[in-house]
Amino acid sequence: AQKVTQAQTEISVVEKEDVTLDCVYETRDTTYYLFWYKQPPSGELVFLIRRNSFDEQNEISGRYSWNFQKSTSSFNFTITASQVVDSAVYFCALRNSGAGSYQLTFGKGTKLSVIP
Amino acid sequence: KAGVTQTPRYLIKTRGQQVTLSCSPISGHRSVSWYQQTPGQGLQFLFEYFSETQRNKGNFPGRFSGRQFSNSRSEMNVSTLELGDSALYLCASSRTGQGSYEQYFGPGTRLTVT
Numbered sequence: 001a002q003k004v005t006q007a008q009t010e011i012s013v014v015e016k017e018d019v020t021l022d023c024v025y026e027t028r029d030t031t032y033y034l035f036w037y038k039q040p041p042s043g044e045l046v047f048l049i050r051r052n053s054f055d056e057q058n059e060i061s062g063r064y065s066w067n068f069q070k071s072t073s074s075f076n077f078t079i080t081a082s083q084v085v086d087s088a089v090y091f092c093a094l095r096n097s098g099a100g101s102y103q104l105t106f107g108k109g110t111k112l113s114v115i116p
Numbered sequence: 117k118a119g120v121t122q123t124p125r126y127l128i129k130t131r132g133q134q135v136t137l138s139c140s141p142i143s144g145h146r147s148v149s150w151y152q153q154t155p156g157q158g159l160q161f162l163f164e165y166f167s168e169t170q171r172n173k174g175n176f177p178g179r180f181s182g183r184q185f186s187n188s189r190s191e192m193n194v195s196t197l198e199l200g201d202s203a204l205y206l207c208a209s210s211r212t213g214q215g216s217y218e219q220y221f222g223p224g225t226r227l228t229v230t
Contacts, residue, residue, distance in 0.1 A: 035218060043204060045221035091159065101172035102147050102210050102219060106159040 002027040004094050006107035013082050014115050020078045021110045023092030029053075031097040034068065034075045035104065040088040051075060082114045118143065120222035122207050128228045134195040137225045141188050141209030147171075148190040149219060150182060153204040162205075165190055166212060194227075202229045 003026040013019045025034065036048040049059065051068050059066050063083075067076045079086055089111045093104040121140045129135050141148050150162040161174040165184035182192040188209075194201055204226050208219035 037221075042223070043226075044223045045206060045208075047218045047220060050218045102149055102164055102212075102217075103161045103172050103174070104149075104151075104159075104208075104219060105161070106151075108158045 002029075002032075002094050002096060002105045004092050004105055004107035006090075006092055006110050008110045009108070010111045010113070012113045012115060015084060016081050018078060018080050019082050019112065020076055021090050021092075021112070023075045023077065023107060025073050025075065025092070025094045027094060027096060029096045033095045033097070035093040035095070036066070036075075036077050037091045037093060038088045039091065039109070045091070048077075079112075082112075084114050084116050087112060087114045120207055120209050120220055122205075122222040122225050124225060125223065126226050126228075128230060129197050130230055131197055131199060133197050134193065135197060135227060136191055136193045137205055137207075137227075139190045139192075139207030139209075139222060141190070141207075142220055145209035145211055145220075146188050147210040147212050147219075148184055148188060149208045149210070150190070150192050151206045151208065152176075153206060153224070154202075159206070162192065197229045199229050202227060 005024045032053045034051045037045045039045050063080045065078045089109045091109045092107045095104050123138045147166045149164040151159050153159045163173045163182050164171045168184045179195045184190045204224045206224045208221045210219045211217040
């Protein structure tokens, strides 16, 4: 069975501060995929990034960066110089490679509030 | 390219009724998945369809069913609605083939059962 834990339920930061959202996952598979999604108040889940289990290279995309560490089963997400538009609920998700299914297991989400 | 579309966006039903939700995937995407989102349980997987076949199903009662058509459009049906079925129902589509592809989500259908 797989599981995704986002221990931070809510985070508030002042605009321009950096913030890191934590994600810890559990899976027995050796090949798996990790994702981050953003859900603004409108409700639509917006895809941010996918990372494969065999690729531990960290990534930076603009103000976003991701730190994937298999040794600690963590896939953390950092927003640098946060902006009010970053306010949303962020979900970490896991997909195993077996059975050809695209089923995602989501964490409970972290609600980020960026205060101007 | 148009995104995933879901209709209707909002729905109010009475307990005991049934409801059908529709999802049109991104053009070229053949996998369609459905998720239920509630404040208490979060995002939970309902089922996934690929080439008109249900490929996987989550832990939901048989009142929840779905299907996929030859053009990859999908519908999900909930019969004998209960108050606890009130939720945001999200549809997602994905490319298929070698490797893994991310799922793209629609805006959701917010179902309220009274």
